[in-house]
Amino acid sequence: MLVKFSRIIYLLLIVFVSSIFIPKYYWMKFEKNIRTPLVYFSPIKNDFLIRNQNNNETFYVDRKGKRYNREDFEILMPLLNYRQLILENKLPDSLNGEPLLMDKIRLNNIMLKVYPDEIDYEPIQLSPMFESKSGRVKLEMPNDYFRITKSFEFIDCETNSIDKKKSLCFTTYLKAKKFSFPAKIIAGNPTTKKAFDEGYFVLDSKNKLFHIKMVKGKPFCVNTTIPDSLDIVYMKIIEMPLKEFYGLVFTKPGDVYLISYENYKLVKLPLNGYDIEKDIFALMGDQFYRTISLIGSKNIRTIVTDRNYSVVDRYEETWKNNYDLTAGVVASYVFPFILKLNDANSSFSNFYFRLSGFRSIMGALILAILTYFILRSRNIPVKKGWFDIVIVLFTGVFGFIAILLVKNVDKNLE
C-alpha cells in the first residue's frame, strides 16, 4: 500500500513539474511580443492619436486610420514633445488662447502609472519620516524609521532601538487627533529624489484616512474626513510641484480618486470596468487635458477629461493576445492547464493556475484511452490501475508523460 502511495507521489511530482516547465518552454518558443498601443489625445486636433508598433516600425494613427510619422506626431502633441519642438523652433506661441511657456508646460505635465503588482504587494512595514520643512533645498534621509502598530514608534538606525521620546510625542499627538491604532495602510513616497515632502497618508484601524508628516520636528496630523466606506486597497502618493493632488486612492471595486490639495476633497475619476488585479492604470496630464488609460492584456480603454475631470472623449481598442493566436489555440488543446509560480500582475510567488477549458477535454480523453491500452500491455487490470486513468483524464498530457515514465507496481504485490 505504502509503495503504491509512493508511486502516486512520484506521478504527481512528474505532473506538477511538467505542468510548469513544458508550457514554459512551449511559450518561450512560440510567444509573440504583442505591443500594446499607447493612446494620446492631441490638443491641436482635439482627437486621439494611437501609437502602434509592429516589427521595428513605430507609427501613429488617428481614429480614421490616417497615418502620421514621428514629426507629425510631435507637432500634434506639442505639450508632450515640447523639448524637441523648442530645439527645432517649432513650438507654437499659444494654444487654445493660452500662451505656451516652458515652465508652465513642465509644471503641468504629469505621467503616472500604477501596475497591478504594485497594488498586490506587501512592503516591509517601516518607513522614513522626512523633515518636511527643514529649510534646506534637498531632502535628507532621517536617522530613523517608523512603524504604526499599537503606538507610533521610531526605530533609530544606529542603535536599532526605539526612540521613546519621539515615539511618545507622535503617539500622544495622533491619539489627540483621534487616530485609532494600528495603521492598516501607510502610503508615502519614501525617496529623497522629490521636490518636497508631504509625508504619509495613513489608513487607521477604523478606516479613517489621516495625513501625517513631520514639520520642524513636530508631528502634523490631519483627519482627511474621507469617508470610511471606500474600501481602500492602495494609495499612490506622489509629490508634484503642481500641487493639484497629493495622490491617488484605489478601492477594491476599481474606483480611483484623487486626493486634492483643497481640503483633501476627493475627486472621483470617471472610469468604468477598471480591474485592479489585471489592468495597468496610466494617467497623463498636460495644461489642457487628462488622459486616463486602463490597459489590459487585450484591450485599452482611454478616457480624456478636461482639467475639472469631466469627460471629453473616450476611446477603446481591443486586440488578440497570445492565447487567441494559433500557438494559444494549440496550447489549449494540448495542455489542460498551465501552472505558474510567478505572475506579472502580482509581486508574490504563488500558484497561478490557468485552465484551458473544454478544448483540452478531447485530448485528455484520447490520452486516457491510450493509458487503458498501456495498462493492458503491462498486464495491469483496470481495477488496480484505475488511478492512472483518472490522473491522465484530469491532467492530460502531463499525466500521460508520468504514466509512460513510471512503471506500475507489481501486480502480485498486496
Added chain:
Amino acid sequence: MYSALLYKEWLKIRWAFFGMALLSLLALTYIALNLAYYVEFMTAKGFWGNVILLGFPFFSEIEYIPLLSGIVIAIVQFSPEMNLSRLKLTLHLPVEENKLLMQMISFGFMLLILLFVLITLMLWIIVGIYLPVEVVIFVLNSLFPWLMVGLTAYFLTAAIIIEPVWARRLILVPFTLGFLDLFFNAVNPHAQLTVFFIFSGLLTSTLILFSGYHFKRGIK
C-alpha cells in the same frame, strides 16, 4: 534494533553533518561580518534604506547551503548502501522494509532539521542585532524556501541513489532538478505557497519507498 540502526546511520553521516554545520557557520559568520561592514561603510541609515526600501539581499550567501547539506547527507548515508548492494543485508533484517527505509530517512531528516533550526536561529540573532523585527521576518520568509529545498533535495537524492536502474535514475533526476528550481524561483512567497512547499517537500520523503521496492525486487 532501532537505536542500533540509528547508530549505524550516525556513523555514516557524522562527518558530513559536522562539515555542513561548519560550512553553515562560516557562511553565517561571513554574513555577520558583512553586515557590520555595510553598516560601517554605508552608514546605518544608508544600509537600512537599501534593505527596507530596495530589498537589498544581504543574506544571500546562505541560499545554497541547505541544498548542499541535503545532497551531501543523502550521498554519505545512502551511497555506501548501494556499494556492493549492502542495502540488501539491511533489508534482510527482521524489520519490515518500508519501515526500515523510513527510519533511515527520518534520521537524516532529523539531523537536517537540527541544522536548519540552528541556521534559522543564528540568522535571526545576527539580523536582529542590526535591523528591526520587520526585516527579520522578511529575511526568515526568504530563507524558508531555501531550507525546504534542503529537505526535499535530501529525500529526492536518497530516492535517486537507492533506485537500482540507471535509466530510472535518469528519469528522476530532471524532475528533481525542476522541482527544486521552483523553490529558488519563489521570490516573496505567499503564505499559501509556503504551506505547499512544506507539504510537497515532506511528501517526497515517500519516494524512497518506490525506489526501495525496485531495489528489493531487483526490478529491471
